[in-house]
Structure formats: C-alpha cells, structure tokens
Amino acid sequence: MKKQHIKKTIRSMFIFLLIICLLTGCKTSEKKQTEESKEPVKISIILTVDPSTGMKNEQKVVEAFNKKYKGTYELDVDWIVETENDYRQNLKRLNATDELPDIITDLRMLPSFYQKMIAENRIMDLTPYIDADEEWSSMIEPIVQKGCTYTDGNIYLAPISTAAFSCCGIFWNQELFRQAGIDSFPTTWDEFWACCDKLTKAGITPLALHTDGTGWAPMLLASAAVASSSEEGAEFMNLIYPDTYQNASGLELANTLKRLFSYTTSNAMYNDFDTAYNNFFDGKAAMIPNGYWMIDQIPDGWEQYVRFSSFPENALVSSPETFGWALTSGCSEEVKEGALVFFKFRTEFNLLEKETMLSMEGKYISQVERDYLNAFLNSPKFVPNYQVKWNSVFQENTLSKYLPQLAEGRITPEDFLNYADDSIRQFEEEQ
Template identity: 25%
Template sequence: MRNPLFRPRALVAAGTAAVLALGAAACGDSGESDADVTFWHIQNEDPMKSTWQALADEWSEESGQTVEVSAIAVEDFKTRLSTQTQAGDLPDLYNTWGGGVLAEQVEAGLVRDISGLPCLDKVNPIALESYTIDGKLYAIPFDQGVVGFWYNKDLFAQAGITDTPTTWAEFTEDVQTLKDAGITPIALGGGDKWPIHYYWTYLAMRLVGLDGLAAAAESGDFSGPGFVQAGQLLADLAAMEPFQEGFESATYGEADGEAAVMGEGLAAMELMGQWGPQVQRDASGTEGIGESLAFFPFPAVEGGPGTATEFLGGGGGFAAGADAPDEIEDFMCYLLEEQNQARVVKDGNMSTVAANPEAVLPEPNHEQQAVIDALATATDTQLYLDQAYPPSIGSTINDASQGLVLGELTPEDFVAMVNEAWAAEQ
C-alpha cells in the first residue's frame, strides 16, 4: 500500500523562483500591520472565525505578542496570497494546502523551515506529508480528509434509490432517477470553478489511475485518451442538466451557493471534502439536514484502472512566512496543544490530525465518522490538483473544468489548455 492519506507531487518547474522575484509591483499588505504577528485564515464564518480569533487572543495574552487576525473567503484569500507571494511578503502565519503552491513559495525562499518545531509529537506524522518538501517541514496541519459525495438520504429514498452507486454508470442512472422524481440531483458552485475540477480530476483518476496522472504531470502531457474521456464524461453529465438553477454563477459558500442548497435540503448530492457539512450549515443559516446527511466515495469508472478506494484528498494547515518573528513557532505549538486541537475539531466539525486522536476526538459525530471510515478504506490519495500543481496549472484546470461544464470547451480543448499551461512553465 502506498501513502494512504496524501500524495503531494514535487512539480515545481524550472524558473519558478524568477517568477516570484521580489521585483513584483504588488504592495505587501501583510507588511503594513503594526501587530507583532499577522495571521490569515479562510474560516470567515462562525464558529471557526471566532475560534481562531479566541486562540490568537489567548496566545497574545500569554506571550505579550500582538496578533492581527484576518478571516478571508477562500477565493479572495487565494488572490491576496498570490499578490503577496509575488511581492515576496507573506503573512507571518497563513493557511496552506501544501503541494505545488507551497513548494513554489518555498523555492522562492518565502516560507520558514519548521522542521525543528518541538511540538510535532502532537501530530500524526502522516498528516505532515503534504507540507514536507525535500525532507523539510514547512507547515502544521489542523484538518485532513477526503473528497466524496455528501448526499441526502431522504431525497434518495423519495426517488426510490435504495443503494449508493459504485460505478459511474450507476451514478448517472441515479442522476436521471432523481431528475425524473423532480429532485435536483447535484448542487454545484460553478462560479468558483474549483468545485468543478473535483469531477474532472476524479474521472481522470479512475480512467488513467494515479500513476497515469503522475506520469502526465511529470511529462506535461495530458493528451492521452483517458484524459479526453474524462472530459467527455463530465460534459455528458453536464448535458443531463443535473445542477441547481443558476449554478453557473453560484459560489460555493455564499448564502445562495452550493453548500447552502445542500444545507437547505434542495439538492440530493454535492461532491465536497470533509468540511462540507459545516459549510452547509454556515451558508444556509440552518442546522443542515442532520442524520439525513451521509457520504459515499466517487464511483469507479468502467474500464479504468482507478478504484473507488483512491481518493482526492487533503486538508488545511498553517505555514509561517520566512520573515515571521521567532515567536511564531511558539504560536504554532500553542495551536497544536491537545485542548486547542480539540476546540478546532469540535467548533469546525473537522477531522483530527492528532497523534492521539482519542484525546482530541473521543466521540466523533456521524459526519466525522464518515470521513474516518473513508480514510480507513483509502489505498491512496491525490492532493487537489489546483494545489498539487504549480498555480498556473491549477488555475488552468479550474478554468477548463468550468468551460467544459458550461459547454464552452470540448474535451480536446481541455487537454490542449492544460498542455499549453505546462509548456509555458518549462
């Protein structure tokens, strides 16, 4: 068995450091603060917005260091962090998913090496792998898990569906059955693009396997028939019109977006990570659908070598900017104290990265248990492509995924765009 949780790729192309040179014209927001420590994260809704603030305040009181906390929506965060990266001025502590994006920042000398952090014994070593580059550690994790279909058991039952699909053919049959019953099959935040890339990535994983995906990335060539077929299957799904009305411009986490549609019980499924149930509640302003919410893996695709035990996955972590004060390591260790990990897991409905999971998550709820069970069955996992690959490649895959679903691109156009993006990185 290969690594059962994360499969980060060392995919930083030559010349990356030059792209991230300090001569970029962007203004360094993180350097303008009068605080001792700047802390950027993406949990911009309560309860986690307040939890991170409280942890920062408590550490500030203990350490005497002032902390300026910025809670930033995901897409805005990516844009701002890209600007700061180009300016060579990253926040002292900031959210990261690891992979190629973090690797580029490391290559440019913008991230602190925390390999000697004294509190790493509080973390499951497997959870550190996405943030380890050339044998050195550059971030601490706070969450990990996998992407799969969260589904509404009541809506499935209403449509007469008694079993979750295990193959793509069964999945599309269920989509049609839900449509015939007057139920919106899938919630999708098409305006944010990245939720769409999960579909193409999974289809490619199933049709070419993880080794095939890795080989294509290493060569920069996605022209193989499996990648074209992945695009065709996604285009065929979109042609079934399975998504909620207005999905084209809907975001993931806004009040009328993908997560809200699921949280309000208005769609039967969404393809999302371990954070999905909490965002459903946050975005909809409801308690979600409770025990009616369940989880199943992305199905196998007939004829492909990939299996349903190979997951798209990852988690959230925090990296420290290279210019952060030395006290940042004490702050990171404060966040990793077991009682603080427990607060994050409870308030954010997250999975645990603790070395001693029972101390942090003694009684997982049914949503957390679903993620735990999926991880237990995983034989391998691929990091989200918009994080595993260099930023220009990841954004191209997101753009192309949206274009494919909207009917603006063909499957052949998709792979051509990705190949051109890889060629530009050389």
Template identity: 35%
Template sequence: MNTNYSSTQKENRLVVMLGVIVVLSLILGACATPTPEKVVETAVVKETVEVPVEVTRVVEQPVEVTSTPAPAGDPFAMNCAPADFSGGPVTLSFVWWVGGGDSPSDKLFTDALDCFNKKYEGKIKAEVEYVPGQHDYVEKLKTDYAASGNLPIIVTLKRDPTLADLWLKNGEIIDLKPYFDASTEWKEIALQSSVELNTIDGQLVAAPDAWVTPVGIFYNTELFAQAGITQFPGSWEAFFDAMDQLKAAGVTPLSLHTEDTGWSAMLVFEALMARSADCKAFLDLKFPDDFNLPCMVDASRDTGRLFAYSTPDAIGSAYPLAANNFLSGKTAMMPNGPWMIGDFRDPSKSSPGFGDKIDVALYPGNIAVDDTGLQLGDWAITKGYSQAEQDAAAKFIEFMLSREVVRQRVIRLGSTAPNLAMTSEDLALLDPLAAKLLTLVQVNHAPVLPNYQGQWNTIIQNETIVQGLPQLALGNITAEEFVQQLTDAAKEGN
C-alpha cells in the same frame, strides 16, 4: 457542532459508532508510518477482514499527554491553561482564510485562536485578519508580496504551490526544524510522510500535517426516495442512471459550481479519473505537464455531462451557491467533505430535521478524495521578523498542531489522525455521517486520491478550470480541447 439530536439520530449514532469503534479497535497498535508514496499497509484481522493501517487509533484509556485534559463535562472545550514564553510580549499579525465565518472549520479555528491567546495572555497575542475564501486569501498574499516584497509572519505554503515555490526560491521561509525537534508532542503527532515532504535541503519549510480528511458525496435520501432510488449507485453507469431517474421525478440531481477551482465538479472529475489505472497513477504526479491521456479525455467528457444534471446557475457560480442549493433541498447530491456536516444540523443553514434526511457515500467504484493530499504544510514562518516574533509564531503553530487541537479536528470535522490515540468516548462524539464515511473508507479499502489542488499548478486551478469548465459544460469546447487547455496551462505554470 450542533449536538441536539433526535432519538432516532441517537440510535443511528450508536449503531454507526459501534461499527466504527469495532473497526478501529481491531487495528489498535498497528499504525504504520505512511511513506511519501502513500503506500498503505494492511493488517489481517480474524483471517477475513483487512483494515488499512493509516487511521485513527482507539485505546481503552486516554493517552498520557503533556497538557491537562479539557474541562470535564464539555468534550468540545480545549485546555487553555497558562503556558510559559520568555520572549514576550509579542503580537503576531497575519491574514487567514478560515475563521471569519460560522462553519465548523471557522469555529474550530477561532476557538483554537482564543484558547491560544488565553494560554499566552500578556506574552503572545495572535491577531488575525480574515479574508473569506481560499482564492481571495491567496490573491491578497500574491498582490501584497508583488507590491512590497513583504509577507505576514505566518503564511501557508499549501494553498498555492506556485506561490510557495516562489517564496522558497526567494529565501523567504525560515527553518522550523529546530522548533519541531525540540517538541516531543509535535514530532509524535506529525505524519512522517508529511515531515519528509516538507523537508527541503535539510530544512523543515512548513509544519507537517497531522491528519487526513477523506471526501465523499452527500445525498438526500428523501429526494432519492421520491425518484424510487433505495441506495446510492455503486457504479458510474448506475450513477448516471440514477441521475436520469431523479431528473424524471422533477428533482435536480447534483450541486455543482465552476468558480473556486470548480471544487465540487472536480471532486467528481477525480473520481471519474480513477476508473483508469493510468489516471490513478497520473494523480500521484506533482505538477504534470502533459494531460493528454485517453482516460483524461473520458473523465473530461463525463464531467461535462454532469452539468446537464445540475442547476442552471451552476455554470459561473461559486461554492456557496452550490452548497446552498443542497442545503435548501433543491438538489439531491453534493460532493464535499465532512466539514459540511455541521451545516446539515444548523437551523440557520438548513431546515429543521434536514440532517436526518442526509446520508453519505463513496464515489462510484468505492473512491474517496483527500481534502488536501500529501503536500507542503499549511503553516510556515517568514523571514524579516525578530527572533522573539519568530519564536512566538512557532509557539502558535505548535499549538495549532497540538494533540489538543487535532483531537478537536477529529471529533468536530471528521478528520483522521493516524498518530493520535483517541478514546472510544472521543470517537463516539463524531457525527454519525462522519463516522459512516470513515467506516466506508476502512471497510471498502477505498483509495483516497490525492487532491488536484495540491498536484496541479495554480494557473490550472484558478484560470483553466474556472474558464474551461463552463465551456466544456456548454459544449463550446470538446473534452479533447479541455485536456489540451490543461496541458497548455501546465507548461506555462510549472
């Protein structure tokens, strides 16, 4: 993360962080365990403010941890003091989709990987083959498994629920419960709702999540000003009116793409669904098999309209192009998560001072989307390896979900970790945009919708959306036909 800010940015950071610290401090000690149904309790504060409980806590002093604090003077450093492991030396070789680039997410992963290898030097060495992009990563696992029946020792269950279901049915995944139960820190930081979801027939099939990451929409205030728009629209009618204003001013309103599960477009699609109580309830369903709801048709119709406000290359393009269009100032808005913030301040990704022009908002109606939603975890261990290798893999996963790494995720990527106590100094390290997004979610009691990538099968994500969105955008199919395509794919893939 680039921490070289202008004096204006520092003042903005102070103002925003004071607000965040006040909001979060109000709920000190009030964190309740979220349920599998994602019911959010509230705490009444000063008789006028309600603050959702499932957020990162603030304490006056650092929490007592089992490891040594990070080196003084560098808040982004991790403690890599040597740790014991009696079963080595062991080499862990696996493939992963994060870490091969230079995004904040990549940097966090590689920093954590390097730290782990230092901690266990001479005992455990984790070697990662990077496959850029979640889709290509999943396809490699799928192809290799079909060809040989073999899997790397560490895999994710989160990124392809259909593939995860196949591995579970075939008995490919070991039980993490003995490792989890033996680690007090791991148990304390994990979300109980995720523990329950990842427990199948008494076995913990994947490591529970420890954080949630709300996703909103970024916008370029300079381009908004060119169109005479002074604030982000709060309703969908005002949103489309604002896009008309931007277009009339010669500004392309929105960065979109249709490849890579249509991520940016589908974020808006979900927010459009939330206009209806029926569709909000529908988003809570795992692997629904009938999408034929009037609210789905309405959301599909308006999603098709969005592409008239995007770049000509949006149809058929992947995420990197949409992101670059926003970073280069070609578009005024980009639906995405806080991991993108680092790019706004990276001179190799955007122009100097670009980050000063960017603000963040919830979707109209005060809606956010969860980066992943409540689903099977990212870290699982496969069978077919020695006990020493499985023990070493468990050490790696435990470290990746340790207070040390989760703290870095909060301050670098803007995630919230409900069971991780943070100091006000830690929270002050948040980029002001990440801090503002967190504040918007809290102050507006914003629903954080489950992510479609965890709710719908992979045929829908990788085929129906990728092929159907362009046709919907071009007017080659109707909204009703698109919804029927989703239904057909659901019946085929569930």
C-alpha cells in the same frame, strides 16, 4: 430545528472543552508564564470568514491557543470575509508589497507560489525544530509528514497531526434519495451515473456544481473518477505538473466533467462554490462533493437529512499537506518562538480532535460524522488533491474560462485538453 441546534451546540462544546482539558491538563492553578502587566507577543495571521455561512474558519484552535497562552502569546487574527480562493490570490499581492502576516495559511494550494516562496527564502525551514522535538514529531502521521516534506527534504509547512479530517467525498440528501426510490449511496461509477439518471427521472437535480474558482466541486468528482478507473488514471492523478493532458486519462477527465454538468442546476455556470452550497442546502440538488470541514457548516435542522459517503470505488480525495501553515522568515525572534509553540499546539489539537471523535459514543456525534469516520476507517483509496499537483494557470484561468464552454457544448473535450496544454506552456513561460 431548535432541538437540532441545541444538540449540535452541546456536541461542539463538549468536544472543544474536552480538548482544552486534555491540552491544559485541567489545571486551574497553573503557574502563569508571565506577569499580567506584560503585553503578550502577538503573532499575526489572516483567516477567512466563510461567505456562505458566516463562520470563522479555524476559530476553535485560535481560541484554545489564546486561552492557554494568555499573557504570553496571542494569535492576532485579521478575519476577512472572502472565499479561500480570493485569500490565496491576495497572498501574492501581500508578498509583493511585503505585507505578509507572520503565519501563512493555504500556501500549499498555490504550488508555483509555494515553490517561489521557498526559492526566495521567504518562509522558514521548520525541519530542525520538529526533528529536535520528539514529542511534536511523534504526533505527526507519516502520510502527513511525507506530504509536508519538500523535494529538498525539508519541511516548510507546519503539519497537522492526522489525515483524518482532510478527506473529501460526497454529501447527499437522504430524503431526496428516498423520494427517488434510492436506498443507499452507489458504490461504483456505473451505479453513480444510474443514480443520477434515477434522480433526474424523479424530477430531482442530482448534483450541486459550479465553474468559477478552481472548479472545486466538479473537479473532485472528475479526478476521483479518473484515479479509480485504472492504474494509468491513478498514476496520472499522482503526477506533479503533467507535461500534457493529451492522453486517455486527460480525455476521461474532460468527458467526465462534461457529463457531470448534464446533471446539475441551471445556475451552476459562472458561479463559485457558495452557489453550489446554497443549492444543496436549499434542497435544489441531491449531492455535493466537499470535505470534512463542511460538517460544521451544515445549517441547523439539516443534520437529519445529510449523509456522507466516499466517492464510488471507495475513494477519498485527500492531501493533508494543504493544511500545513508556513512561517515568514522576516519575523522577529520572539514571534518565531511563539509561532513554533502554536504550530506544535495545533498539531496536538488536531490529534486530540481525532482521538476524541473516535472515542465518543454515538449519541454525541451526528449521523453524518459517523458516516465520515466509517468512510475514513474503511481502508479507502486516497486520491491526491489536483490543486497540489497541477499548474496554477490551469487551475486559476483555464478551468474558469473553458469549463463552462465544455459544459455547454461550445467546445469539445479535445478542445478542452488543448487549452489545458496551453496552460502548461504559459505556466512554463512565466517561471
């Protein structure tokens, strides 16, 4: 395990230092932008510490920016130990009490609140600043810019550069697969269900799932299955705020969710993603759906066991706009200038991450990273993240309340869809 830790640390440091050099031009004698005695402009931001791993999310880009602009600008981070879902819900409270930080992360994960913030002019339109900076705009992939563009044609979310690190698929334990006599990850949904049966027959729990929060892990699987089943399913997953779930795609979603929970652990009910994470990395389940970011959360010694694959039918769930960050409109002019500098820096940082990863030799990246890059570069079918498409009542209330009942057979798939439609009516009444 010690060797794995050293290898992982060296690789992370190598990538980080290379990006710093590229961003700064490796100039050791760069002229300071301000006098040492002058206090830097502080830009407030709240970032989370992952409760499962203790890792500070976005720490690398924060440290890189504060190093480059030391004495001029400083990201003043309030690190909070809570789930990202809890942070998102707290944004509403912070808005009501006028205590929002200068920079808001994860806003796009709350569709109705995001719309409310725009309607009330609580966040700034960044379009003129991006359009006026050709260097900045040229770093943004079209799919990312499109995702960050609101229905009025303006950009309120400072984009990252690439969709390369925003994708979700399935992490799987190749040792448990080997024990069940499975040589490779299934490429079709029929093969996926057969794989689950084969793992179960070998005494291995196939899936690490949970029901609390927005049902992240099971919803990734179910929505990917719906999107790849038919043209109608793909169209359904692309809808913003469906006006009903009473259709073939909705029924497939409910039936798939029910079926998934027949292959999971006994403690999946009424727990959040951290339970699923722990079950996977305790070796109690063979698969867990999640995104690229979990690669950095793989415990020491597990790199030799963990692999990554796209969902069956070569599908990846991806919504790069969820990584866009907003700037509150009430900040001072100097904070606004500093935040814009940071937003552009973050876009470039993200671009260089991609370029660095693609150019690195195999010995510097792990097998799971190679798996991920291969999946991203294999012309996958991109499926939108349901969290940016469906109403907040369904996500925040309906799923956590009725998903366990569906999984345990206390309500039928048809009942589940009725509750899903109730969420539409409730959401509309609240607007």
